[in-house]
Amino acid sequence: MLVSDTVLGRAPIKSGFALTAFGLTLLFTLMEPESSYGLNFFQRLLFWFLQISAALLGLMFASYVTTKMPPKQFPLYLLLLISGLLGAVLVSPIFASIDYWFPGLEDEPDSWVDMLDQKGPFFRVVSEFLEVTPGIITLWFLINIPLLLKVTYKLPNEKDNTPERHSRPKTEKELELEKRKKLKAEFYERLPKVLGRDIISISSELHYVNVKTTKGNTLILGALNQIAQVLDDEGILIHRSHWVHKDHVIRVHISGSEAWCEMPYGAKLPISRSKRKLAKLYFGNETKVGNETKVDNAKS
16 A cells, blocks of 8 residues: 555655656656647646546455555465455546546547447446456555565664663663664654544554554554563553553453454444453453443452
């Protein structure tokens, strides 16, 4: 997806999407591919802007749907292929409509796909799907090159944090605190400034982490377990896919087969069996939110 450390460095999703859409639109407009042949410059600009924007939105939605699939059951390239195909299915009707709005694109059919297009609206969408799918999938793989090359965000190791020389040697505890402080600062720098630094929860999505703050959320490349280690003084890893901030947990429920943390945005994040004991020790049976205290008397 269009997030930090992929194609656009540290650009937030909104500006990243706009920059990518604009860049690809200008590129295809100047290249004058066969699919926009016959249109003048401004018509091509509008044509490709609609096409590229629809394609990116379709791929982003398809990527979100794909994250709900069990990642360990599918290799990354297969997940990208599935989401790319789904994105092509979603945008094909839109592409067919865009072509219909530009009558200057109509020409004599010179292939069986073009002849299929002439049979009616449904076949026009099928024809569009057959034509655009290779390009959509190629674009999706190019956007996700960092994932395919495993260029994920990794916290610096100890070699990257060599302490400065002091007259008095620092203790091991002081060095660890300095290292933790620096790593935490580097993590917060990766978040868009508009979202602030008041984190509610962090969830793992494929090779990304979804960071939710009190002002919104963003996706960045990262390993949740590494980030959780750096932020362990602020919250707890309740599941291999979820970290929660101690000040934003509304209620902790652990009873029988059910265990979850209720969050301010309405979600109930699951607590894994291996983390139940830790969650009990961390939160107890009471969780304070502002001046209110909610008590969960459920016992496992």
